[in-house]
Structure formats: structure tokens, C-alpha cells
Amino acid sequence: MPAATVTPVIAIPWKRLDMEHAEALKQAGIDFAAAGANRLIVDLSEVEFIDSSGLGALVGLAKRMGGRGQVALCGLKEPALNLLRMTRMHEVFTFCNSVAEARMAQGEG
């Protein structure tokens, strides 16, 4: 029996998802898409600040995965969540408190 496909997780290691780090995240999305992924879980529990460059990188991931709700953002804190609301990009992602919760939501728990 083939192994069930498990959604890849990108755990952001930085406190700030900003212009300095956005390119690395964009590249990760390109690499996962090239490897055939169409869903991603992004663990943002370490992140305290997101600017428009970081937001753009997250949107890039959503585009690479090819559909609304294909990228789950986990552990997002205020005020980063405010940025997503301010720009309406909260409509593009799903939100979970933890990676485990995201896995449960996708039937992988």
C-alpha cells in the first residue's frame, strides 16, 4: 500500500519575516512546488513581526500551491495577524493554532 501523502511543513526560524528573509521563503515555495507539493503548513510560532515583503512571500506560497486555503498558517501572533486582515490576505489562507491542529484539519492527525 502506498504511503499517505503528508503535507510538508515550513517552520520559520526567524523572529522577523521581512525583506531580509522573504526571498528564502519564496524559494522554499518554489522548491516544494517543483517537488510536487500542492499543500503547505507554515509554522509561524517563532515570528513576532511580518512586513509587506514577508506577506508577499506568504502569498507567493499560496500561488505556488495553486489554490485558496492550500496553505495553513500556524501560530500566527498579533500584530502579524492584523497585517493579514488589513490587506485582506486572511481570506487566502487557513489558520491553525499549531502544526498538529493543521494536520488534524487535513485528516492527517
Next chain:
Amino acid sequence: MQTILEISSVSRDDQIAPLCQETRRAACRVVSEDVAARLELALAEALNNVVKHACAGTPDIPMGVVLSVVDPDGLELVVWDHGGKAFVPPASAMPDFDPDDIDALPEGGFGLAIITQCATSVRHEWRDGTNRIIMTFQESRP
């Protein structure tokens, strides 16, 4: 008007975070966490613009921040650079999009709209080879 912080650096992306963090710490002594968070986000966007546009292609141009108290619960934030060409904000409406049209989602173009949304007022000046974006932040009043 009392200046409470004056810091400068050079136009590199790794210099933005330290400037933002130090400015936020100073802002927190005067305004609420919520206003300080808005100020930090607007500052990051303004400095991103300096690095990406005003000083594009020429690294290590001087840039800096001046934070002043303008009334008991208000702050003025000036971001300056010697990029040598005027930073003139274009239309600053938030990009519109259809969340179901995934391929057309905007990955950029939010910076100036975010500044407009976060600050109480924004204006731009170019004088004697220095660009300045001048923002004010007030506690929101009912």
C-alpha cells in the same frame, strides 16, 4: 516637540530590523503597544522603500530615523535618506484582488498603503539632497 530618538545607519536590508526594534522600544515609552506596533510596521515599510527604491543599486547610503513627541500622546516619525532622488509616494490604496483568482494575487504593492493605514498622517519632503517621509501617530480617540 521633543526628540526622543535619533539613529542612523546605511541602506542595507539587514539594517532595517535593528532600526525598527530600537524605535519601537522608544515609542513604547510614550504610546500604547498597539500604536507602537503600527509605528514599527510603517517604519519597516518606509525603510524598505528607501533600500529598494531611493537607494536602489547603491548600497550603504546613509539613512536614519528621528522620533519626537508632538503632544502628550502623539509621536512624529521622520525617516530620512541621502538616496539622492525624491521618494514620491504613488497612489497608496490597498491592492484589490479576488481571493479565488489565485494566480492574480498581488505579491507586492502593499508597502505605501500599509503606511497610509498605520499612520495618522503622512507627508514627503525632498530638500538639499535628503528625502524625508514624515509620519505622525496618535492614540485613536473615540
